[in-house]
Amino acid sequence: MSENLAMLKYYFEFPFVRYALIVGVLIALCSSLLGVVLVLKRFSYIGDGLSHVAFGALAIATVLDITDNMLVVLPVTILFAVFLLRGGRKAKIQGDAAIAMLSVGALAVGYILFNLFPPVNGNVSGDVCTTLFGSTSILTLTQNEVWLSMVLSGVVVVLFVLFYHRVFAVTFDENFAEATGQNTGLYNMIIAVVIATVVALAMKLVGSLLISALLIFPAISAMRVFRSFLSVVICAAALSVVCAALGIIVSILAGTPVGSTIVAADILGFFVFSLLGTAKGRVPA
Amino acid sequence: MALLTVENLSLGYEGITVAEDLTFSVNSGDYLCIVGENGSGKTTLMKTILNLMKPLSGRVATGEGLQPAAIGYLPQQTQVQKDFPASVREVVLSGSLNKSGFNPFYTKVQKRQARDNMERLGILPLATKCYRELSGGQQQRVLLARALGAADRMLLLDEPAAGLDPQITEDMYMLIRQLNESGLTILMISHDIHAAARYASHILHVSRRPLFYGTKEDYVLSDIGQQYGCKVAV
Numbered sequence A: 001m002s003e004n005l006a007m008l009k010y011y012f013e014f015p016f017v018r019y020a021l022i023v024g025v026l027i028a029l030c031s032s033l034l035g036v037v038l039v040l041k042r043f044s045y046i047g048d049g050l051s052h053v054a055f056g057a058l059a060i061a062t063v064l065d066i067t068d069n070m071l072v073v074l075p076v077t078i079l080f081a082v083f084l085l086r087g088g089r090k091a092k093i094q095g096d097a098a099i100a101m102l103s104v105g106a107l108a109v110g111y112i113l114f115n116l117f118p119p120v121n122g123n124v125s126g127d128v129c130t131t132l133f134g135s136t137s138i139l140t141l142t143q144n145e146v147w148l149s150m151v152l153s154g155v156v157v158v159l160f161v162l163f164y165h166r167v168f169a170v171t172f173d174e175n176f177a178e179a180t181g182q183n184t185g186l187y188n189m190i191i192a193v194v195i196a197t198v199v200a201l202a203m204k205l206v207g208s209l210l211i212s213a214l215l216i217f218p219a220i221s222a223m224r225v226f227r228s229f230l231s232v233v234i235c236a237a238a239l240s241v242v243c244a245a246l247g248i249i250v251s252i253l254a255g256t257p258v259g260s261t262i263v264a265a266d267i268l269g270f271f272v273f274s275l276l277g278t279a280k281g282r283v284p285a
Numbered sequence B: 001m002a003l004l005t006v007e008n009l010s011l012g013y014e015g016i017t018v019a020e021d022l023t024f025s026v027n028s029g030d031y032l033c034i035v036g037e038n039g040s041g042k043t044t045l046m047k048t049i050l051n052l053m054k055p056l057s058g059r060v061a062t063g064e065g066l067q068p069a070a071i072g073y074l075p076q077q078t079q080v081q082k083d084f085p086a087s088v089r090e091v092v093l094s095g096s097l098n099k100s101g102f103n104p105f106y107t108k109v110q111k112r113q114a115r116d117n118m119e120r121l122g123i124l125p126l127a128t129k130c131y132r133e134l135s136g137g138q139q140q141r142v143l144l145a146r147a148l149g150a151a152d153r154m155l156l157l158d159e160p161a162a163g164l165d166p167q168i169t170e171d172m173y174m175l176i177r178q179l180n181e182s183g184l185t186i187l188m189i190s191h192d193i194h195a196a197a198r199y200a201s202h203i204l205h206v207s208r209r210p211l212f213y214g215t216k217e218d219y220v221l222s223d224i225g226q227q228y229g230c231k232v233a234v
Ligand SMILES: Nc1ncnc2c1ncn2[C@@H]1O[C@H](COP(=O)(O)OP(=O)(O)OP(=O)(O)O)[C@@H](O)[C@H]1O
Pocket: B013, B018, B036, B037, B038, B039, B040, B041, B042, B043, B044, B045, B076
């Protein structure tokens, strides 16, 4: 135990390890907030589709040899998010099948691009693996990425707090909100843009295949136990932060891949909360 | 200019007409009751008035500066997902969001109003309960309280009495009448023709064509009104 502590202490001497922990926690916080909205709007699969779009965009950025790949990934993902979430519940054409097609299509094209135009240092499978499952080591985050992630996470959290009640209204009953003169189109648009931002950010942390877990697990876990919107949001956020911190620390100590370890922590959280929910259900409130 | 003017309106879904030739107007302070058989297009009319769907032809115009943000609405059906975590308080408060402007949080006034509306409808003891774990009639009252929070000038109710017990139904009609007397314009869809005849100032009887539009007094005396069950002492 003390060995572990000593090792952690050693690692946390490095500023970039500390930064990575902060960024990871912030991203987990953002994705849990938006995850509640996605799950309740029955849009879980859109988060999945978007993450694959982000992978395709990253492949394009790599091919074009754009060093700051966020410049490509962010706008492309936002574009698709707006397209997919536009019109909210009224959207008819964007059925499950269309999103699945987009999702696997982006994945396939991205992989082809990676193979046709291998990155300069030439390690295709390593690069693809990193993109799909997250950086094998959190230490690969550059200083710029750290700052960008921190700023974007801050913006996401602030937007969520400012629009919290509107988000509730369009999630609970979009028709009522629209009928009583609220700008549901605008709120849906903001939700779409923010979700895209979170997906693009989270790709750094857990990779594009595992983003959905970051979005969905905390929300579902919280809903097992809590019965009001506010308590679910707060619980999901707290749970996600704890799981991310735990996952990052364990991954440092055990040398496991960061993204998958965080997701494993989220799965554990889900089981714990399911048990809590069942126990709570048995006791008459 | 009336508060609401409906001219030559045809309603329907994907080109299939449900009701046509609707022409009527609602003045400030009116209490209009919309009656008609199942499937005659009453809900469709209300959704069109609320701009939730486009009319096939004709138009709906608002006057006297009536904004959507001054309208409250009680839908006939609300598709809330089975497992949506929302407390009664959260749902009722969300009604007054259209008064918030750019303020991201609820004001004291909005919170007090939500409390008052919950009290009026006898759901204050349920305030912290989960909406989806209530009975159908309790849910209906929560949504009515939400609608009251949104309604400054006009209140549209789609079968507000559905699922309510006789006592609560009576209370609700009294409440709506009070609100109407204090200046709120009411549009209510109802199958309760007796309540309509008792409380409304105007009646619209919708069928494929509107069979009747006029004051309550005239409706009760009309053939259609008599046929539809207004066996009121003439
Ligand atoms: N979403 C829809 N798509 C297509 N047709 C619809 C839709 N909703 C309703 N309709 C049709 O439009 C007609 C009018 O429906 P509407 O809901 O307006 O009736 P209503 O007068 O409110 O009836 P009720 O008294 O049962 O509430 C019905 O024949 C119905 O089949």
